[in-house]
Amino acid sequence: MDLLQLEILLFRITIITLVLFVITIIIYYWRSRKSNNNYLENKDFELKYFIQKQVDHTGKTIGYECLLRQKQPDGTWKLPKDLDSLPLQRVIFLLEDTFKSLPSEPIRLSINLEYNQIISADFLYFVRWAISKIEPMKLSVEYSPKFGPKYVNHYQFENKIKRAQAYGMQFSIDNVGSQKQSLKDIEWMLPFIDSIKCSMRDFRKNDPSIWLDLNLQSWNKITKEHNIELVLMGVENQEDEDLAQFLKINTRQGYLFGHPTNPEVQGDNYEKR
Secondary structure (H helix, E strand, O other), rough: OOOOHHHHHHHHOOOOOOOOOOHHHHHHHHHHHHHHHHHHOOOOEEEEEEEEEEEEOOEEEEEEEEEEEOOOOOOOOOOOOOOOHHOHHHHHHHHHHHHHHOOOOEEEEEEEEOHHOOOOOHHHHHHEEEEEEEHEEEEEEEEOOHHHOOOHHHHHHHHHHHHHOOOOOOEEEEEEEEHHHHHHHHHHHHHHHEEEEEEEEOOOOOOOOOOOOHHHHHHHHHHOOOOOEEEEEEEHHHHHHHHHHOOOOOOEEEEOOOOOOOOOHHHHOOOOO
């Protein structure tokens, strides 16, 4: 190698090193900005998990769902935005008191997590922790693809879910809708989904001319074909209840059976763990 070739090689190495350095700085800056924008990490925001019960066709309580709420200046509690910015460490902290207020019964407890929470390094620890804390209740982790990122690492996501299922966790898809895209978003997950949740608000038609790509009967058929449990949410009146009865959807959830409540208050109605 002559001197000129050596100079060219060193020049290329220098350029590559500079490019890698710039990329590292950009990634670090982006992560720092993202961390700073994670307002849910701010402990000044008062967060609490409320619970809403799930019932079967007889009205018997067969489960609860934990619903995250943020306290507003007027004292009300509302669903916070950017749920994926909530670290699982804080989810654990918030659930500690919630779990203490739940009944000690072999029924299901559902917790909704975001994509970034599921693929995080803390996810499997969270699952093991939750299962040990709520026993004899059964843990179900819910995920809403329509609120998730556009691009999903299928392999990483499936690997996390299946490893968690090996611990005894159930996996549920939340808020599927009436558009074909809802089915396309979850087709690759059908082999490892335990339950799918439909909300009545996505299937009510004020205008009879509105076309629904998928109706409740469609989802009923899909879930039966794949041996998946179908859960009907948003049941608000007797008409909704009658529809669930007609379609033989056993698990139901909605205002007809109870609004989300503070578990510390509801816990007074049953034996705490």
